[in-house]
Amino acid sequence: MTFLDMLRGAEQRNASLLCVGLDPDPARFPATLRGDASRIHDFCAAIVDATADLAIAFKPQIAYFAAHRAEDQLERLIGHIRRAAPHVPVILDAKRGDIGSTAEQYAVEAFERYGADAVTLSPFMGFDSVEPYLRYEGKGAFLLCRTSNPGGDDLQNQRLAGVEGEPRLYEHVAGLAQGPWNRNGQLGLVVGATYPSELERVRALAPSVPLLIPGVGAQGGDAVATVRAAWRGDAAQTTGPVVVSSSRAILYASAGEDFAAAARREAQRTRDVLHAARGV
Ligand SMILES: O=C(O)c1cc(=O)[nH]c(=O)n1[C@@H]1O[C@H](COP(=O)(O)O)[C@@H](O)[C@H]1O
Structure with missing residues (x-):
């Protein structure tokens, strides 16, 4: 099954446009786990279990694992996602970009x-830095387009x-992702929820690619404006899926031992707001 098939399947089954971002920071874990990098897997697995029926995707951010020498925990976590939520795709947030021969290695790492x-x-390094990922049939690649941070303007x-x-x-x-670079329909775009008018522009220029949209929650992006700018209906499945990602607002909805239940409540609330904003 391709990434796109999985995404559409999870969207339907979980009635969700919400991607749960996994950015584990041990300093923000509840007291019994706090500061313990060996519990990154356990913290994230509890979040996955609490949100498996609410998410269109999970997005682990690789730096939060690598910074703590916890890549093995990321491997185990992805294994856990496969068992707990086999229908929910995993988007590895790695933001790689390098010459082709090195990109080949990054693609091996990711896939x-x-x-x-x-x-x-x-x-930024051009098509030959993207092409090695596209050799993996059915896998997806989201290109940074209009990022959520203010410096994106630069x-x-x-x-x-x-x-x-x-x-x-x-x-x-x-335009490149909608057209010449998208040889096998594997490309998507990353556009911040913090810039709804640019998001609308991107959707107009790239109607059929999936959009990964971080920036709701902790970065203050407007969830309703985001969906209105990006959502174009899915009747004919010719418009690209909308994947709205939130990390900290869900992960740290509570600093207490009830963190997983609180994460579920916040994920459910966000999922419902996003879903209602489609206006269908
Ligand atoms: O590619 C991303 O996911 C990404 C792109 C972007 O433009 N802005 C952005 O915040 N992100 C990531 O999305 C997540 C946002 O986290 P929260 O602000 O806690 O929801 C982080 O993992 C960022 O690295």
Whole structure:
């Protein structure tokens, strides 16, 4: 089954556009686990168990594991997701980008070591830095397009003189992902929920690719505006899925021992807001 099939399946089965981001910070764990990096797996597994029927995807952020020498726990966690939520795809948030030969190694890491269904990538080094990931049939790759952080303006909002129509860089990336770079329908785009008008522009330029949209929750993005900007209905399944990601607001909804139940409540609330905003 392809990443896209899994995504559409989880969207239907869990009635959800919500991606649960797994950004484990031991300093924010409840008292019995706090500061203990050996419990990263256990913390995240509890979140997965509490949200398995609410998520369109899980998105582990690799830095939160690597920083604590916890890559083995990430491997185990992905194994746990396969057992607890076999219908929910895993997007490895790695934001890789390098020359082709190195990209080949990163692709092995993402798809063979971790067995992820999709990965986030920087498109900054061009198509030959993206192509090694596309050799993995059915796997997905989300290109950073208009990121959620204010500094995204520094480059992504600059106009490209010399390119027809002088598009902004993020508009150009959207056009590449919708068109010439998307040889086998594996590409998606990352667009921050913090910039709904740019999100709407990206959806207009790239109607059929999946959009991964972080920035609701802790970064203050407006969940309703996000869905209104990106959602185009799914009747004919010709428009790309909308995957709205939230990490800290769910993971740390409670600092107490009830963290998993609180995460479930916050995930359910967000899922319901996103779903209702579709207006169908
Ligand atoms: O690729 C991403 O997931 C990403 C892109 C982006 O533009 N902004 C962004 O915040 N992210 C990631 O999404 C997550 C956001 O976390 P919260 O702000 O806690 O929901 C982090 O893991 C970020 O690395």
